Amino acid sequence: MEWSCDPNDRVAGLKIIEDLTQSAGQVQRRVLDEILRRNSETEYLKGFIQGDLGRETFKKKVPVVNYEDVKPYIERIANGEPSQIISGQPISELLTSSGTSGGHPKMMPSTIEDLDRKTFLYNLLVPVMNQYVDGLDQGKGMYLLFVKQEITTASGLTARPVLTSYYKSKNFRNRAFNGYNVYTSPDETILCTDSKQSMFCQLICGLVQRDQVLRVGAVFASAFLRAIKFLEDHWEELSSNIRTGIISEWVTDSSCREATMKILEKPKPELADLIESVCSSKSWEGIIKKLWPKTKYVDVIVTGSMAQYISTLDFYSGSLPLVSTMYASSECYFGLNLKPLSKPSDVSYILIPNMAYFEFIPVNKGLEEERIDRDVHCNGNTDKICMEPEPVDLVDVKVGDHYELVVTTFTGLYRYSVGDILLVTGFHNQAPQFKFVHRRNVVLSIDTDKTNEEDLLRAITKAKLLVEPLGCLVTEYTSYADTSSIPGHYVLFWELQTRGKNPLTELESSVMEDCCSNVEEELDSVYRRCRSKDKSIGPLEIRVVKQGTFDALMDFCVSQGSSVNQYKTPRCIKSEEALQILKSRVLWSFFSKKMPSWVPYRLIQH
Template sequence: MSLSSKLNELEELTSNAKQIQDNLLEEILKVNANTEYLRRFLHGSSDKELFQKKVPVVSYEDVRPYIERVANGEPSDVISGEPITNFLISSGTTGGKQKIFPVNDRYFENFAFIYALRSSIVSKHIDGVKEGGKSITFLNMGLLSATPFGLPIASAVTNFLMSDSFKKWSSKRYASPDEVMFCADSKQSMYCHLLCALVRREEVVSVSVPFASALVQAIKFLETHWKELCNNIRSGHVSEWITDLGCRESVSAILGGSNQELADLIEHECSQKSWEGIITRLWPNVKSIQCIVTGQMSQYIPTLEFYSNKLPLISLSYSSSETFFGVNVNPLCKPQDVSYTFLPNLSYFEFQPVDSRNNDEILDLVNVKLGCFYEVLVTNRFGLYRYRMGDILQVTGFYNAAPQFRFVSRKNIVLSIQMEATTEEDVVMALNHARLVLESSGLVLMGFTCYSNVSSVPGHYVLYWELKTKTPNGIVKLDNKVMVECCRVVEESFNVIYKKFRSKSDSIGALEIRVVQQGTFDSLMEYFVSNGASPSQYKTPLSVNSPEVLAILEEKCVARFFSDKIPPILVDEGNNDGSQDAANRRKSN
């Protein structure tokens, strides 16, 4: 489809948002009203008013039993009037735990639609991108498992790579061949992505990755491997440790033989003392970086600006395992000003006002009000009805009749480095466990706060602790063994998503506890009170990111301790309810 036709489709969708939303809900209800789940509330009806009156707002725990029944082999019509063919596994960003969501080919059609629309929007705003240039991407096949019934379980990207929609997708726009994306070994895939990108450096016009953290990791990988990459280019041969046959053959063809001049150029740039602007130095024709830099990913903006000479950082779309929401129609705006225009053909959207006194007040997509904050509810084609996402959004404007939203936060999440999500409950539980270690050594935790430190790669969690002795006026003596044990206990208390990222040396670093002087949290309260906080209602913030607050804490820091072990992943945490065993059995058969 041409650039103009895609942009015309955007205009049509946003101009007729109300009618398209109403039609979509009617279609969803006609197909799904007789499912076991909806029949309890609608008795076969597809009436919108009855749907809004009778169908409850739900969380994942409410619908999990129905999803698991289908995953375990019961018919799709437990929750969906259309056959369920795949399950998407979430990253865990909404609630700190991975979830599985049922989908079919329609989801991947929407995936392709969103990506094509994104490309058209970028081409409209950035000259040169539409002229056959290539994009660096770091997509690769992730872990693939199966339900006990044999349906695939994987991330959205992995499922898309396996779908018919991807077979129709013009992947020649990428600097890497399909075989590199199909590689399940993330290290081999990353190496080959970079090797192809360097060989094709003059053709590359953009960098496109799902999240900002992934690009920071890729740069760190390049810092470690650039000499070896140069040797490959100089010799014309791929390193022997690249054993994936698809990668080896396809990348060797792109390498094409020895290129001494290119190897010397890359070596010259990478051997400089500073890597400031390394992206534009290695890829001089890159015009933008396309990745999510909103929400928790905003912490990586300064790092990417340093590496890219402040190239445009474009958050193109807003999506999740549950559904796609919309696109950024103003891609050249500042990262902190990104808003997403919701598209009415993707799912049926409703919005519950944040902190509303009337818990029953729920608005349709076109009835939200400028400046107000909402939690978004999703009704999709695959078995989610009035599903509470946990995402808090603010209305920033309208594009034709479709509202535009700024992502504000996820509920209850206080720490995140990658796509893991550590909630207030996670932190409090971990501290309660660590308190037992402290008490056994005669110490008491008097105050704490924390933050996600991404000033170095990999980032890591930092906890600031103010301690005192159990005895009045006692002197706090810090035992290294005890404090390191506290670090370990905290990490072991966190959810499995954190532990999986922590097990990878380049994803999340060892947790750190920084002990501060007694009285530090009094100083913190004085700071907040001096800036308008009420002394009678003041609460120490559970997490902080303000440079001023961090400066106060750093000035009072007296000791630092790090976890010395990677937290173990217990069998019942990481076995996906036996789905991996099922996948292994299918493979052996």
């Protein structure tokens, strides 16, 4: 199966999308047949299908799994056993996801060919965008892109984030420079492993080429806003460098420095004057348009947990269109937004049917999300087989229904539940379009962190032991992700009760600050990396609220339709009205004073 698209040929690119979506069901059958043909002799598949390549056998015999089910196979490969355990092609690297397992990043198998599939999807973006925005080949994109920590497994395989893998690949270096793929940032600045030096140099390059910039962005909204905050903190130094034509001495990465100097070339005092005039103003509202006046849109993901940044992006951009172009994960690249200028709340993605074999588990969507029929009874007995609904194929989903995404990939994942909950919003030809709703079980997220309810409970359970010697008990808690400042941070609301009859009058700040730090120490490695290394998450905050606050929260939820009998305190607050109930009853606020510990994950051979 070939994955090729010339991004310079708009007509051909759009025809590829039409052809694939008009025969989505047929393409999906071919994809599954190809995956089974390639991988039927792997240890994993052979144990279920025993050489039978039929689709019905595959669906009947191969179970739907999550990461914990496949983790032992992937770790065996990481520790030196052959790729044939799960893949008919050699595993070339492992892609670390932002989700975690046992406090460590998940690792997804990847092959050399997988880079071609990713490039194919990136190339399809170009004709789609050119349909809606004219003249993108007449300028550049100021994209702030970064690489992250790599590790080496016991077998010598590299494990790294999916975007780091792509930016370091020949596919990225040799991309078709058709205008759309021309960036203000030289590759050397993107590949600089020191994020501060990388950010500084990329911003200099972006400012120097401001008159050529037609679009700005980053992968996630959080990363782009972090760049704005960096600009806010360092604009005077950036301006000084541009004025003198000399890069600050602390930028020591030679490749990064040399590439930036080639862009800067010479002193530019007039540009420095303009930057100082714009950045010294009292308000930074519309700062993007002021510094990069030809910008047509902001290219960032603002779906899912990133939607919390929309209002802040609107403020800084002067309400430029916010474009979410692509739907992808470490497991697989999935699809595209065929209407990129739609409002963030209306964004839907079409899954490109040759990228993987897709299945969908129906889920009920309500106050208590669950898979449909989870609690049905068979002959009077609850049966796990009956409890799990049958996944449906890509072309068989129904508009208006919610589903959990399951993928079978070319790289060694079979009927793997990604954990994404999707809403079917319509069809493009035979292919359905999906709105990303959220990740299953994730309650808090600021950047690439994904904290679920179980992780949060474990962390709070340990931290609250510190207040018990003070004669206090944590009777209730909830949380929310505060993105009103940059970087955002986790906020926990605690309701405390004294062991005696005396009301709570004061708390020892040092103890509560230690509670904040203890919670952070118990959260997973991705959160701790974002806090300690990337500085993309601020210190965790605990707000102690008046007694009776959570009763008021329950009253509000019941008034909105919750059942008194089935009410459970939400562990993450999404409603602004509910949030105001909590905020209006805060007695004290405490922040973590310590950075949580973090060291790069090293796989230990078993």
